[in-house]
Amino acid sequence: MTSSMLFNIATFSYLISMLAFFTFLAVKSKHVGLAGSLASYFGFIVHTAAILLRWKESYDMGMGHAPLSNLYESVVFFAWTIILIFGIIDLKYKYRVVGAFVVPFALLGMAWAQLGMESGIQPLVPALQSNWLLYHVITCFLGYAAFAVACGISIMYLIKAGKEDSAGTTQAGGIISMFPSIKILDDLNYKAIIIGFPLLTLGIITGAAWANYAWGTYWSWDPKETWSLIVWFIYAAFLHARFTRGWVGKKAAVLSIVGFAATIFCYLGVNLLLSGLHSYGGGG
Amino acid sequence: MKNVREDIFFDKNPWKSGSVTLTTSNRGFLQALWDFFCSLKLAIFLLIMLATTSIIGTVIPQGTPPPEYLQTISDGKYKIYQALGFFDMYHSWWFILLLYLFTVNIVACSIKRLPRVWKVISEPTLVMDDSFEKTLGLTHDFKMNGDAASLRDKMTAFLKGEFAEPVVTEREGEFHLFAQKTPYSRLGVYVVHLSIIVIFIGALLGSFFGYKAYVNIVEGTGTSVVYSRSGQKPIELGFTVRCEDFAVTFYDTGAPKEFKSLLTVIDGGQVVVDKRPIIVNDPLTYKGITFYQSSYGPAGEGGLYHFTVRERKGGAPVKLSLHPGERTLLPDGSSMQGLEAAQEVSQFVPQFRGAAARIEVTPKGGGEPQAFIVFQNYPEFDAQRGADLIFTYDGSDEKMFTGLQVAKDPGVWVVWTGCSLMVIGCCMAFFMSHKRVWIRVRKGHVTLGGSANKNQPGFQLAFDALVDKLKQQ
Numbered sequence A: 001m002t003s004s005m006l007f008n009i010a011t012f013s014y015l016i017s018m019l020a021f022f023t024f025l026a027v028k029s030k031h032v033g034l035a036g037s038l039a040s041y042f043g044f045i046v047h048t049a050a051i052l053l054r055w056k057e058s059y060d061m062g063m064g065h066a067p068l069s070n071l072y073e074s075v076v077f078f079a080w081t082i083i084l085i086f087g088i089i090d091l092k093y094k095y096r097v098v099g100a101f102v103v104p105f106a107l108l109g110m111a112w113a114q115l116g117m118e119s120g121i122q123p124l125v126p127a128l129q130s131n132w133l134l135y136h137v138i139t140c141f142l143g144y145a146a147f148a149v150a151c152g153i154s155i156m157y158l159i160k161a162g163k164e165d166s167a168g169t170t171q172a173g174g175i176i177s178m179f180p181s182i183k184i185l186d187d188l189n190y191k192a193i194i195i196g197f198p199l200l201t202l203g204i205i206t207g208a209a210w211a212n213y214a215w216g217t218y219w220s221w222d223p224k225e226t227w228s229l230i231v232w233f234i235y236a237a238f239l240h241a242r243f244t245r246g247w248v249g250k251k252a253a254v255l256s257i258v259g260f261a262a263t264i265f266c267y268l269g270v271n272l273l274l275s276g277l278h279s280y281g282g283g284g
Numbered sequence B: 001m002k003n004v005r006e007d008i009f010f011d012k013n014p015w016k017s018g019s020v021t022l023t024t025s026n027r028g029f030l031q032a033l034w035d036f037f038c039s040l041k042l043a044i045f046l047l048i049m050l051a052t053t054s055i056i057g058t059v060i061p062q063g064t065p066p067p068e069y070l071q072t073i074s075d076g077k078y079k080i081y082q083a084l085g086f087f088d089m090y091h092s093w094w095f096i097l098l099l100y101l102f103t104v105n106i107v108a109c110s111i112k113r114l115p116r117v118w119k120v121i122s123e124p125t126l127v128m129d130d131s132f133e134k135t136l137g138l139t140h141d142f143k144m145n146g147d148a149a150s151l152r153d154k155m156t157a158f159l160k161g162e163f164a165e166p167v168v169t170e171r172e173g174e175f176h177l178f179a180q181k182t183p184y185s186r187l188g189v190y191v192v193h194l195s196i197i198v199i200f201i202g203a204l205l206g207s208f209f210g211y212k213a214y215v216n217i218v219e220g221t222g223t224s225v226v227y228s229r230s231g232q233k234p235i236e237l238g239f240t241v242r243c244e245d246f247a248v249t250f251y252d253t254g255a256p257k258e259f260k261s262l263l264t265v266i267d268g269g270q271v272v273v274d275k276r277p278i279i280v281n282d283p284l285t286y287k288g289i290t291f292y293q294s295s296y297g298p299a300g301e302g303g304l305y306h307f308t309v310r311e312r313k314g315g316a317p318v319k320l321s322l323h324p325g326e327r328t329l330l331p332d333g334s335s336m337q338g339l340e341a342a343q344e345v346s347q348f349v350p351q352f353r354g355a356a357a358r359i360e361v362t363p364k365g366g367g368e369p370q371a372f373i374v375f376q377n378y379p380e381f382d383a384q385r386g387a388d389l390i391f392t393y394d395g396s397d398e399k400m401f402t403g404l405q406v407a408k409d410p411g412v413w414v415v416w417t418g419c420s421l422m423v424i425g426c427c428m429a430f431f432m433s434h435k436r437v438w439i440r441v442r443k444g445h446v447t448l449g450g451s452a453n454k455n456q457p458g459f460q461l462a463f464d465a466l467v468d469k470l471k472q473q
């Protein structure tokens, strides 16, 4: 059994999970919803094993390092963190339908990594040989994943709020009726962001600490750094917007989606479109 | 749930606060200015402005933009960019102004709100009267046997055991108990805001009292001067740094594995640091000045390439040494030139390892010169070329230089303190809540009330559990 086979099994499980969640929306059967969650948990366990196995494989190949060093590995890890945060929300708050809007993000990442990316294990270039790599990447990606979950919830919010507006004051029917109430969605959005914000803050701080340790400057306005700060500003605006009238609800949901779009640009766009210190790692 | 706000902390309209009842227009203006800087709307505006303007510097190259880039933009555009400071936008007057406004905003806003929050912490409402009870979301009434004093003692013990030590107040024959948990979590927000100011102070300290510099040191030599990264101004270190040796190693794939310099520090004629290896993620710090491995290259001076040449038909091999680019005559009358050499070829020719040189041989009496590569680790390789002369490369003694980044930043500890405060403050603000419980004791009658400033659903569960325990008593 190789790690790559395990990654394929995990990807397949997420596919099953997503299909189950979509069916859940349509048929509203509790069992189907449970099946969706179980498939994603199974995928998560296999996914975890695959990451650990890949870690071990890198040692067997004589260049042992945590599997967080290139674009492929980071996308795989990102998908893992998304399912982790989803699992926390599912188990803690019991809003299963959220899975229909969150698991697809993880599936998309895994499918892209497995089908479209060079997956070979590469040795670490000198700049990445540091424990800070581990702290920095893990905190950043947990933060990103929380924002992904918040984005999925915000999309649900906008769909539901839009339907309820057009249907007047009555509750919207059909698939939408499975969604939690907009008040709960608004609150879940906030909860996901208050998990993500401190993690992103830690991610930026560990990145700065590492840069200071490796190059002697904790902040150099490199595009990746700047974009992570942009993302941070957007979510700080989100947090404060809640205290000002007229900025809760729809506007907050839009801000959360804009925040996630900026997060994705920070993660991928900067590496693919702009140049800077981080370009060697292809994501990290 | 956070969106249920406690009105004591908020003006009904947070960004239009303050009833302007001052008489002179001057004071009215100051009041308006103060309100402007206290406003949350300004905060959101500034955050979004900072986020959007920051994008400019990630799209337009910063510092001295490369000439290729300048050729791609028109003259007019160049002038506009230059005037707006877009080529160094994070240090442009308007970006710095935004940061200052932001700082003033945080300070003003926090100064305005902190006293009110402090009052809630230091002067809690000890008495739950009927009107206050109505403002609480969570209340519960009990009938209980016993007179007020014995019920008071029972409730005091109960709160102490199940929640927190209460304060007891007597009023008009009734007893009021008040207990609270983690009131200081209300300060989390202010810790975060303070941390931003602390980080700014650290950054300013670094920019006034520190420097960023670089220096290239050739193996076997030392320096006591480094050059500032902006403007190449020389800076005296006050001691000498020597590079004893520099080495690069590579992976089998040809990717670099490690850059390593051996540094010695000599201060006042004394060796204080002896041949300390530094690599990319392991710098050397001496007297607050840190040296980071950042680049390397051939020193381009004094290096000799060494070769052995033998004739295919036999005979004693001849050793040759020549400078890069130098031409020399060979035993058979042809001539050779050492073009370039590398310590490690795997990055260019992945099948091979070790040092190699590219040489050019010109046949006797002129003719088409032939250039080819010879390897130190594969002495027989050149025989396959089939020529009369067989070359092997014996390496070079060309010196390398190590490129070091040099930094002095006395503000960096202030920055890390600020960062720690920020993380602590965020955790206080998001994950802790100020929980309060009141108990009013009348004869045969006990009323429980509770509130939390965050995570009300969570507190409701705790409150219900408290009520259940009380029922069982």
Ligand code: HEM
Pocket (backbone or CB within 6 Å): A233, A236, A239, A240, A242, A243, B002, B009, B037, B038, B039, B040, B043, B102, B105, B106, B109, B110, B113, B189, B192, B193, B196, B426, B429, B430
């Ligand atoms: C990037 C900079 C900033 C950060 C990271 C930050 C951080 C925070 C955090 C974490 C909270 C708690 C939010 C919550 O509980 O949901 C908060 C609340 C708040 N912030 Fe900021 N803040 C920033 C800038 C500002 C500025 C410029 C102002 C100026 C008006 C401001 C005013 C406030 C106010 C009034 C609150 C609500 C306080 C309360 O709960 O009583 N913040 N801030």
